[in-house]
Amino acid sequence: MGILSGKKGIITGALDQNSIAWKVAELCHQEGASVVLTNAPIAMRLGEIKKLSEKINATIIPADATNLEDIEKLYRESMQHLGGKIDFVLHSIGMSTNIRKNIPYTELNYDYYIKGIDVSALSLHKMLSIAYKLDAINEEGSVVALSYIGAQRTFPFYTDMADIKALLESIARSWGYHYGIAKRVRVNTISQSPTKTTAGTGIKGFNEFFDFADIQSPLGNATAEDCAKICIMLFSDYTKKITMQNIYNDGGYSSTGVSQKQLDILLSNVNNN
Ligand SMILES: NC(=O)c1ccc[n+]([C@@H]2O[C@H](COP(=O)([O-])OP(=O)(O)OC[C@H]3O[C@@H](n4cnc5c(N)ncnc54)[C@H](O)[C@@H]3O)[C@@H](O)[C@H]2O)c1
Numbered sequence: 001m002g003i004l005s006g007k008k009g010i011i012t013g014a015l016d017q018n019s020i021a022w023k024v025a026e027l028c029h030q031e032g033a034s035v036v037l038t039n040a041p042i043a044m045r046l047g048e049i050k051k052l053s054e055k056i057n058a059t060i061i062p063a064d065a066t067n068l069e070d071i072e073k074l075y076r077e078s079m080q081h082l083g084g085k086i087d088f089v090l091h092s093i094g095m096s097t098n099i100r101k102n103i104p105y106t107e108l109n110y111d112y113y114i115k116g117i118d119v120s121a122l123s124l125h126k127m128l129s130i131a132y133k134l135d136a137i138n139e140e141g142s143v144v145a146l147s148y149i150g151a152q153r154t155f156p157f158y159t160d161m162a163d164i165k166a167l168l169e170s171i172a173r174s175w176g177y178h179y180g181i182a183k184r185v186r187v188n189t190i191s192q193s194p195t196k197t198t199a200g201t202g203i204k205g206f207n208e209f210f211d212f213a214d215i216q217s218p219l220g221n222a223t224a225e226d227c228a229k230i231c232i233m234l235f236s237d238y239t240k241k242i243t244m245q246n247i248y249n250d251g252g253y254s255s256t257g258v259s260q261k262q263l264d265i266l267l268s269n270v271n272n273n
Helices: 020-030 048-056 068-082 110-134 156-183 206-216 224-235 260-272
Strands: 008-012 034-038 086-091 137-147 186-192 246-249
Touching (some): 008 020, 008 068, 020 224, 034 048, 034 068, 068 086, 068 110, 086 224, 110 137, 110 156, 137 156, 137 224, 186 224, 206 260, 224 246
Parallel strands (some): 008 034, 086 137
Protein backbone atom coordinates (compact mmCIF):
# COMPACT_ATOMS: atom_id res chain seq x y z
CA MET A 1 0.00 0.00 0.00
CA GLY A 2 1.58 3.27 -1.12
CA ILE A 3 0.56 6.76 0.00
CA LEU A 4 -1.18 7.30 -3.35
CA SER A 5 -2.93 3.97 -3.33
CA GLY A 6 -6.15 4.12 -5.38
CA LYS A 7 -5.51 7.66 -6.63
CA LYS A 8 -5.74 8.69 -10.27
CA GLY A 9 -3.58 11.37 -11.82
CA ILE A 10 -2.57 13.19 -14.99
CA ILE A 11 1.13 13.87 -15.47
CA THR A 12 2.29 16.33 -18.12
CA GLY A 13 5.82 16.94 -19.37
CA ALA A 14 7.66 13.59 -19.30
CA LEU A 15 9.93 14.02 -22.33
CA ASP A 16 12.79 11.68 -21.46
CA GLN A 17 14.23 9.99 -18.41
CA ASN A 18 15.86 13.24 -17.24
CA SER A 19 12.50 15.05 -17.08
CA ILE A 20 11.26 15.90 -13.60
CA ALA A 21 7.83 14.59 -14.67
CA TRP A 22 9.38 11.22 -15.55
CA LYS A 23 10.60 10.78 -11.96
CA VAL A 24 7.23 11.93 -10.61
CA ALA A 25 5.39 9.40 -12.80
CA GLU A 26 7.66 6.56 -11.65
CA LEU A 27 7.18 7.43 -7.99
CA CYS A 28 3.40 7.86 -8.38
CA HIS A 29 3.27 4.35 -9.81
CA GLN A 30 5.46 3.02 -7.01
CA GLU A 31 3.16 4.65 -4.44
CA GLY A 32 0.07 2.97 -5.87
CA ALA A 33 -1.44 5.61 -8.20
CA SER A 34 -2.78 5.03 -11.72
CA VAL A 35 -1.68 7.73 -14.13
CA VAL A 36 -2.27 9.07 -17.60
CA LEU A 37 0.79 10.56 -19.27
CA THR A 38 0.42 13.50 -21.60
CA ASN A 39 2.72 15.70 -23.63
CA ALA A 40 2.63 17.90 -26.72
CA PRO A 41 2.04 15.84 -29.89
CA ILE A 42 5.52 16.81 -31.10
CA ALA A 43 7.10 15.19 -28.02
CA MET A 44 5.44 11.88 -28.95
CA ARG A 45 7.60 11.63 -32.03
CA LEU A 46 10.71 11.27 -29.89
CA GLY A 47 9.22 8.01 -28.66
CA GLU A 48 10.79 8.09 -25.19
CA ILE A 49 7.49 8.56 -23.36
CA LYS A 50 6.34 5.17 -24.71
CA LYS A 51 9.09 3.47 -22.69
CA LEU A 52 7.79 5.13 -19.54
CA SER A 53 4.19 4.23 -20.31
CA GLU A 54 5.15 0.56 -20.70
CA LYS A 55 7.22 0.61 -17.52
CA ILE A 56 4.45 2.05 -15.35
CA ASN A 57 1.49 0.69 -17.30
CA ALA A 58 0.12 4.15 -18.12
CA THR A 59 -1.96 5.35 -21.05
CA ILE A 60 -0.58 8.23 -23.14
CA ILE A 61 -2.96 10.94 -24.33
CA PRO A 62 -1.23 13.59 -26.48
CA ALA A 63 -2.35 17.17 -25.82
CA ASP A 64 -0.95 20.58 -26.59
CA ALA A 65 -1.39 22.34 -23.25
CA THR A 66 -2.13 25.65 -25.00
CA ASN A 67 -5.10 24.16 -26.88
CA LEU A 68 -8.45 24.13 -25.06
CA GLU A 69 -9.92 21.34 -27.19
CA ASP A 70 -6.89 19.12 -26.59
CA ILE A 71 -7.16 19.73 -22.85
CA GLU A 72 -10.86 18.90 -22.77
CA LYS A 73 -10.20 15.68 -24.69
CA LEU A 74 -7.37 14.90 -22.27
CA TYR A 75 -9.66 15.10 -19.22
CA ARG A 76 -12.56 13.25 -20.84
CA GLU A 77 -10.36 10.39 -22.07
CA SER A 78 -8.36 10.27 -18.82
CA MET A 79 -11.56 9.87 -16.79
CA GLN A 80 -12.62 7.07 -19.12
CA HIS A 81 -9.27 5.26 -18.92
CA LEU A 82 -8.87 5.71 -15.19
CA GLY A 83 -12.50 4.93 -14.40
CA GLY A 84 -13.50 8.15 -12.67
CA LYS A 85 -12.51 11.66 -11.73
CA ILE A 86 -8.90 12.75 -11.32
CA ASP A 87 -7.23 13.12 -7.88
CA PHE A 88 -4.07 14.92 -8.93
CA VAL A 89 -2.47 16.80 -11.82
CA LEU A 90 1.19 17.64 -12.38
CA HIS A 91 1.90 20.67 -14.58
CA SER A 92 5.52 20.24 -15.69
CA ILE A 93 5.64 22.36 -18.83
CA GLY A 94 8.14 25.04 -19.73
CA MET A 95 9.49 26.52 -22.93
CA SER A 96 11.03 29.87 -23.88
CA THR A 97 12.15 30.47 -27.46
CA ASN A 98 13.89 33.65 -26.29
CA ILE A 99 16.06 31.51 -23.97
CA ARG A 100 16.54 28.83 -26.59
CA LYS A 101 17.74 31.45 -29.08
CA ASN A 102 19.86 33.15 -26.42
CA ILE A 103 18.12 36.53 -26.80
CA PRO A 104 18.92 38.91 -23.90
CA TYR A 105 16.16 40.36 -21.68
CA THR A 106 16.71 43.85 -23.07
CA GLU A 107 16.01 42.65 -26.62
CA LEU A 108 13.21 40.10 -26.16
CA ASN A 109 11.23 39.00 -29.20
CA TYR A 110 7.58 39.63 -28.25
CA ASP A 111 6.12 36.86 -30.40
CA TYR A 112 8.37 34.39 -28.60
CA TYR A 113 7.53 36.05 -25.28
CA ILE A 114 3.77 35.64 -25.82
CA LYS A 115 4.26 32.03 -26.92
CA GLY A 116 6.34 31.41 -23.78
CA ILE A 117 3.57 32.84 -21.58
CA ASP A 118 0.96 30.68 -23.30
CA VAL A 119 2.96 27.44 -23.08
CA SER A 120 4.51 27.86 -19.65
CA ALA A 121 1.93 29.80 -17.59
CA LEU A 122 -1.47 30.17 -19.27
CA SER A 123 -1.44 26.42 -19.88
CA LEU A 124 -1.89 25.97 -16.10
CA HIS A 125 -4.83 28.37 -16.15
CA LYS A 126 -6.33 26.53 -19.12
CA MET A 127 -5.84 23.09 -17.53
CA LEU A 128 -7.53 24.25 -14.34
CA SER A 129 -10.34 26.07 -16.07
CA ILE A 130 -11.26 23.03 -18.20
CA ALA A 131 -11.05 20.75 -15.15
CA TYR A 132 -13.33 23.16 -13.28
CA LYS A 133 -15.82 23.32 -16.15
CA LEU A 134 -15.94 19.52 -16.53
CA ASP A 135 -15.80 18.97 -12.75
CA ALA A 136 -12.98 16.55 -13.58
CA ILE A 137 -11.04 16.76 -10.31
CA ASN A 138 -12.29 14.97 -7.18
CA GLU A 139 -13.01 16.97 -4.01
CA GLU A 140 -9.75 17.44 -2.05
CA GLY A 141 -7.73 16.79 -5.19
CA SER A 142 -4.29 18.31 -5.66
CA VAL A 143 -2.62 20.23 -8.49
CA VAL A 144 1.11 20.97 -8.56
CA ALA A 145 3.07 23.12 -11.03
CA LEU A 146 6.84 23.49 -11.21
CA SER A 147 8.53 26.85 -10.83
CA TYR A 148 11.91 28.45 -10.26
CA ILE A 149 13.25 31.14 -7.91
CA GLY A 150 13.72 33.38 -10.96
CA ALA A 151 10.07 34.32 -10.22
CA GLN A 152 11.22 36.18 -7.08
CA ARG A 153 14.84 37.18 -7.77
CA THR A 154 16.65 38.29 -10.88
CA PHE A 155 18.88 35.87 -12.74
CA PRO A 156 20.02 37.49 -15.99
CA PHE A 157 20.11 34.24 -17.99
CA TYR A 158 16.48 33.42 -17.10
CA THR A 159 15.15 36.35 -19.22
CA ASP A 160 11.41 36.11 -20.00
CA MET A 161 10.94 32.88 -18.02
CA ALA A 162 11.41 34.93 -14.83
CA ASP A 163 8.30 36.96 -15.65
CA ILE A 164 6.47 33.87 -16.86
CA LYS A 165 7.18 31.89 -13.67
CA ALA A 166 5.93 34.85 -11.60
CA LEU A 167 2.67 34.65 -13.57
CA LEU A 168 2.54 30.87 -13.15
CA GLU A 169 2.84 31.20 -9.37
CA SER A 170 0.12 33.85 -9.30
CA ILE A 171 -2.20 31.67 -11.40
CA ALA A 172 -1.61 28.81 -8.93
CA ARG A 173 -2.58 31.07 -6.00
CA SER A 174 -5.68 32.43 -7.73
CA TRP A 175 -6.93 28.98 -8.74
CA GLY A 176 -6.01 27.69 -5.29
CA TYR A 177 -8.49 30.17 -3.91
CA HIS A 178 -11.32 29.55 -6.37
CA TYR A 179 -10.97 25.77 -6.64
CA GLY A 180 -10.46 25.57 -2.89
CA ILE A 181 -13.74 27.35 -2.19
CA ALA A 182 -15.62 25.26 -4.77
CA LYS A 183 -14.16 21.77 -4.26
CA ARG A 184 -11.39 21.94 -1.62
CA VAL A 185 -8.88 21.31 -4.45
CA ARG A 186 -5.33 22.38 -3.53
CA VAL A 187 -3.06 24.20 -5.99
CA ASN A 188 0.63 24.68 -5.19
CA THR A 189 3.91 25.33 -6.95
CA ILE A 190 7.30 23.79 -6.19
CA SER A 191 10.30 26.04 -6.75
CA GLN A 192 12.95 23.55 -7.82
CA SER A 193 16.77 23.78 -7.88
CA PRO A 194 18.49 23.89 -11.27
CA THR A 195 18.08 20.35 -12.64
CA LYS A 196 19.85 18.75 -15.61
CA THR A 197 16.91 18.22 -17.99
CA THR A 198 16.26 19.21 -21.62
CA ALA A 199 14.52 22.46 -20.56
CA GLY A 200 17.16 23.22 -17.90
CA THR A 201 20.29 22.61 -19.94
CA GLY A 202 18.83 24.67 -22.82
CA ILE A 203 19.72 27.78 -20.79
CA LYS A 204 23.09 29.33 -21.70
CA GLY A 205 25.59 28.98 -18.85
CA PHE A 206 23.39 26.37 -17.12
CA ASN A 207 26.26 24.11 -16.03
CA GLU A 208 28.16 26.95 -14.35
CA PHE A 209 25.01 28.13 -12.64
CA PHE A 210 24.11 24.60 -11.57
CA ASP A 211 27.50 24.38 -9.79
CA PHE A 212 27.08 27.87 -8.28
CA ALA A 213 23.67 26.93 -6.82
CA ASP A 214 25.03 23.63 -5.52
CA ILE A 215 27.84 25.41 -3.66
CA GLN A 216 25.51 28.12 -2.38
CA SER A 217 22.91 25.72 -0.94
CA PRO A 218 23.67 24.24 2.50
CA LEU A 219 22.09 20.94 1.41
CA GLY A 220 23.23 21.13 -2.23
CA ASN A 221 20.90 21.18 -5.22
CA ALA A 222 17.68 19.17 -5.04
CA THR A 223 17.49 16.49 -7.74
CA ALA A 224 14.52 15.55 -9.93
CA GLU A 225 14.02 12.55 -7.62
CA ASP A 226 13.86 14.92 -4.62
CA CYS A 227 11.25 16.96 -6.50
CA ALA A 228 9.21 13.84 -7.20
CA LYS A 229 9.04 13.10 -3.47
CA ILE A 230 7.60 16.56 -2.73
CA CYS A 231 5.05 16.10 -5.53
CA ILE A 232 3.94 12.78 -4.07
CA MET A 233 3.62 14.37 -0.65
CA LEU A 234 1.46 17.17 -2.11
CA PHE A 235 -0.71 14.69 -4.04
CA SER A 236 -1.25 12.61 -0.90
CA ASP A 237 -3.89 12.97 1.81
CA TYR A 238 -1.18 14.11 4.26
CA THR A 239 -1.25 17.66 2.86
CA LYS A 240 -4.96 18.43 2.57
CA LYS A 241 -4.57 21.89 4.09
CA ILE A 242 -1.53 23.01 2.11
CA THR A 243 -2.63 25.21 -0.75
CA MET A 244 -1.69 28.42 -2.61
CA GLN A 245 1.93 27.91 -1.56
CA ASN A 246 5.22 28.12 -3.40
CA ILE A 247 7.40 25.46 -1.77
CA TYR A 248 11.16 25.76 -2.17
CA ASN A 249 12.79 22.43 -2.92
CA ASP A 250 16.25 23.94 -3.30
CA GLY A 251 18.56 22.74 -0.52
CA GLY A 252 18.24 26.10 1.27
CA TYR A 253 19.41 28.22 -1.69
CA SER A 254 16.53 30.70 -1.41
CA SER A 255 17.39 31.60 2.20
CA THR A 256 21.18 31.80 1.87
CA GLY A 257 22.87 35.15 1.27
CA VAL A 258 26.26 33.65 0.52
CA SER A 259 27.86 30.37 1.60
CA GLN A 260 31.32 30.16 3.15
CA LYS A 261 32.32 27.80 0.33
CA GLN A 262 31.37 30.46 -2.23
CA LEU A 263 33.44 33.08 -0.36
CA ASP A 264 36.41 30.69 -0.11
CA ILE A 265 36.34 30.15 -3.89
CA LEU A 266 36.16 33.92 -4.45
CA LEU A 267 39.05 34.54 -2.03
CA SER A 268 41.25 31.88 -3.61
CA ASN A 269 40.59 33.41 -7.05
CA VAL A 270 41.55 36.87 -5.73
CA ASN A 271 44.72 35.48 -4.12
CA ASN A 272 45.68 33.65 -7.33
CA ASN A 273 45.39 36.83 -9.44
N1 LIG B 1 15.30 21.93 -15.11
C1 LIG B 1 15.37 22.93 -14.26
O1 LIG B 1 16.45 23.44 -13.92
C2 LIG B 1 14.09 23.45 -13.65
C3 LIG B 1 14.15 24.20 -12.46
C4 LIG B 1 12.97 24.71 -11.93
C5 LIG B 1 11.75 24.46 -12.58
N2 LIG B 1 11.74 23.72 -13.73
C6 LIG B 1 10.45 23.51 -14.40
O2 LIG B 1 10.13 22.14 -14.42
C7 LIG B 1 9.19 21.91 -15.47
C8 LIG B 1 9.61 20.67 -16.24
O3 LIG B 1 10.79 20.88 -16.96
P1 LIG B 1 12.01 19.88 -16.98
O4 LIG B 1 13.17 20.60 -16.38
O5 LIG B 1 11.61 18.56 -16.46
O6 LIG B 1 12.35 19.81 -18.54
P2 LIG B 1 11.75 18.91 -19.75
O7 LIG B 1 12.30 19.55 -20.98
O8 LIG B 1 12.04 17.49 -19.54
O9 LIG B 1 10.17 19.16 -19.66
C9 LIG B 1 9.50 20.25 -20.25
C10 LIG B 1 8.25 19.66 -20.89
O10 LIG B 1 7.36 20.65 -21.41
C11 LIG B 1 6.70 20.02 -22.52
N3 LIG B 1 6.00 20.99 -23.36
C12 LIG B 1 6.53 22.04 -24.06
N4 LIG B 1 5.55 22.65 -24.75
C13 LIG B 1 4.38 22.00 -24.49
C14 LIG B 1 3.03 22.17 -24.91
N5 LIG B 1 2.67 23.15 -25.76
N6 LIG B 1 2.09 21.31 -24.43
C15 LIG B 1 2.41 20.31 -23.58
N7 LIG B 1 3.69 20.10 -23.14
C16 LIG B 1 4.66 20.93 -23.59
C17 LIG B 1 7.89 19.38 -23.25
O11 LIG B 1 7.50 18.47 -24.26
C18 LIG B 1 8.62 18.74 -22.09
O12 LIG B 1 8.13 17.42 -21.84
C19 LIG B 1 9.13 23.20 -16.29
O13 LIG B 1 8.02 23.97 -15.88
C20 LIG B 1 10.42 23.88 -15.87
O14 LIG B 1 10.37 25.29 -16.06
C21 LIG B 1 12.87 23.21 -14.26
